Amino acid sequence: MIKGLQYYIKQTTLIGVLICTLSSCSSDDDDEDLGNWIDRSVFDGSARSGISGFTIGNTGYMGTGYDGDDYLSSFWSYDIDGDYWSQKADFPGSARNAAVGFEIDGIGYIGSGYDGLNELADFYAYNPGSNSWTEIAPFPSTARRSAVAFGINGQGYFGTGYDGDNDRKDFWKYDPSTDTWSELVGFGGDKRRSATTFTIGDNVYLGTGVSNGIYLDDFWVFDSNTESWTAKLDLDEEDDYSIIRSNAVAFTLNGYGYIACGTVGGTLSTIWQYDQSDDTWEAKTSFEGTSRQDPIAFSNGTQAFIGLGRTSTLYLDDLYEFYPFDEYDDED
Numbered sequence: 001m002i003k004g005l006q007y008y009i010k011q012t013t014l015i016g017v018l019i020c021t022l023s024s025c026s027s028d029d030d031d032e033d034l035g036n037w038i039d040r041s042v043f044d045g046s047a048r049s050g051i052s053g054f055t056i057g058n059t060g061y062m063g064t065g066y067d068g069d070d071y072l073s074s075f076w077s078y079d080i081d082g083d084y085w086s087q088k089a090d091f092p093g094s095a096r097n098a099a100v101g102f103e104i105d106g107i108g109y110i111g112s113g114y115d116g117l118n119e120l121a122d123f124y125a126y127n128p129g130s131n132s133w134t135e136i137a138p139f140p141s142t143a144r145r146s147a148v149a150f151g152i153n154g155q156g157y158f159g160t161g162y163d164g165d166n167d168r169k170d171f172w173k174y175d176p177s178t179d180t181w182s183e184l185v186g187f188g189g190d191k192r193r194s195a196t197t198f199t200i201g202d203n204v205y206l207g208t209g210v211s212n213g214i215y216l217d218d219f220w221v222f223d224s225n226t227e228s229w230t231a232k233l234d235l236d237e238e239d240d241y242s243i244i245r246s247n248a249v250a251f252t253l254n255g256y257g258y259i260a261c262g263t264v265g266g267t268l269s270t271i272w273q274y275d276q277s278d279d280t281w282e283a284k285t286s287f288e289g290t291s292r293q294d295p296i297a298f299s300n301g302t303q304a305f306i307g308l309g310r311t312s313t314l315y316l317d318d319l320y321e322f323y324p325f326d327e328y329d330d331e332d
Contacts, residue, residue, distance in 0.1 A: 035271065035285030036326035040305065040319045044085040045076055047317035049294035049310035050097030054108040054151075056128055060298035060305065061088070061108055064096050068315050071095035071116050077128075078319070080303055092133045093122050097294075100149035102156050104176055109136070109156060114145035119164045125176075137179045144168060146193040150204050152224045157184075160192050160209065167191035167211045173227075187229045189218050194246040198257040200276050205257055207235055210246040215264050217244050221276075233279050243272050243281060249297035253304040253324060260287055260297065260306055267291040267311045273324060285328045289318050 046067050053062030063075030073095040075088045091110060099113030099120070111123030121143035124133045139158065147161030147168070159171030169191040171184045195209030195216075207219040217234045235243040248262025260271035269291035273282045287306060295309030295316070307319030 033283050033285045034325055034327060036323045036328050036332070037285070037288035038321045038323065038332055039288075040307075040321050041078075041083045041085060043076070043308055043317040043319060044087065045074055045317070046072070047315035048072055048097075048308055049292075049315055050099075051294075051296040051308055052099040052101035052110050052113070053296055053298060054101045054103040054110075055298045055300055056103055056106055056108060058300050059128070060296075061126065061128070062101070062296050062298070062308075063088075063091050064099055064110065064113065065308075066097040068310075068313060071097055071114075075126075078298070078305070080300055080305075089131050089133060091124065092135070093124055094120070096120060098145035100147050100158060102149045102151040102158075104151040104156050105154060107176070109149075109151070109174075111136075112139060112144055112147055112149075112158070112161065119143040119145050119162070123174075136174075136176075137181060139172065140181050141170065141172065141183070142168065148195050148197050148206060150197050150199060152199060152204060153202070155224075157204070157222070159184075159187070160195055160206075162193040167193050184227060186227070187220070188231065189220050189229070190216050192216055194248075196248050196250040196259060196262075198250040198252045198259070198274075200252055200255060200257055203276065205232070205250075205274065205276075208243070208245050208248050208250075208259060208262065215244045215246060235281075238281075241272075241281060242270060247293035249295050249306060251297045251299040251304050252301065253299055253322070254302060256324070258284075258304070258322075258324070261292050261295055261309065263293040267293050271322075284324055287320065288330075289320055290314070290316060292316060 048065035048067045051065040058080040060078040073091045094115045096113035096115045101110045108126040121139040142163040144161035144163045149158040156174035192209030192211045197206045202224045204222040217236045219232045245262035245264045250259045257274035269287040292309035292311045297306045
């Protein structure tokens with residue numbers, strides 16, 4: 001009986017091992033993050049960080065920035081369908097980095113920033129049909145860099161940033177039909193610079209950034225219909241969250257929001273997915289390229305890309321496409 005029992009135990013253990021091996025089961029596999037990265041066409045211009053841009057249809061537009069020696073005014077487009085770059089008309093304002101970019105009804109806008117000497121308040125509109133720029137009304141309040149901006153429901157919104165002396169938390173609305181700016185009230189978050197935003201439906205989410213040397217953990221949603229702000233769960237609500245950072249990028253893809261890369265004591269490659277239905281975050285496979293801050297991100301809603309930026313003194317010109325629900329494959 002004892003020998004029979006021993007034989008049964010050995011056979012049962014062996015079968016369990018074989019099943020586990022054949023099905024590749026392990027606790028590590030269960031914990032693997034989803035998300036895959038595909039290397040796309042390298043940027044045709046000079047490597048740079050602090051770029052500004054916007055997406056119109058299936059084309060990402062981006063330009064300005066800093067290459068480690070010079071502030072830049074060159075401007076480029078990336079064709080999402082064809083995976084190629086084209087140089088466009090140079091940005092007409094002074095060369096700069098840390099500006100903002102946004103889109104309203106098929107027109108792109110870039111403004112504010114830093115030219116190496118001063119913070120800036122000028123703004124320009126880009127028409128992709130004519131490949132031309134038009135100067136619009138300058139921002140009427142304090143010139144600044146490292147602000148955030150977004151376009152939604154036919155209006156542009158601009159706020160936060162650093163004015164050369166202080167971090168800011170004010171928000172303003174730009175109306176392209178009248179070429180005027182008006183100040184909004186109601187944002188209860190901290191002052192900040194180098195924050196980021198993403199848009200899901202009629203809502204715009206704002207988080208990250210730094211103020212007085214402190215990385216911020218508050219997270220907010222802006223309802224574009226009521227122009228009101230509401231606090232969401234902090235970015236460190238759970239012990240395993242590591243979303244806090246500055247100089248990151250954010251984008252929307254298939255109804256989810258994403259925050260990626262940036263810096264907090266060093267450059268990051270982590271990326272987090274936000275589900276607005278239950279105000280929760282999920283880690284995805286980290287960005288495949290070099291960790292970086294001040295990159296560019298753009299999305300047409302169903303495809304998303306991250307590229308350029310810098311790590312320490314190395315300026316980058318690569319570009320990757322992100323597939324958040326695919327298994328990671330380091331061979332592609």
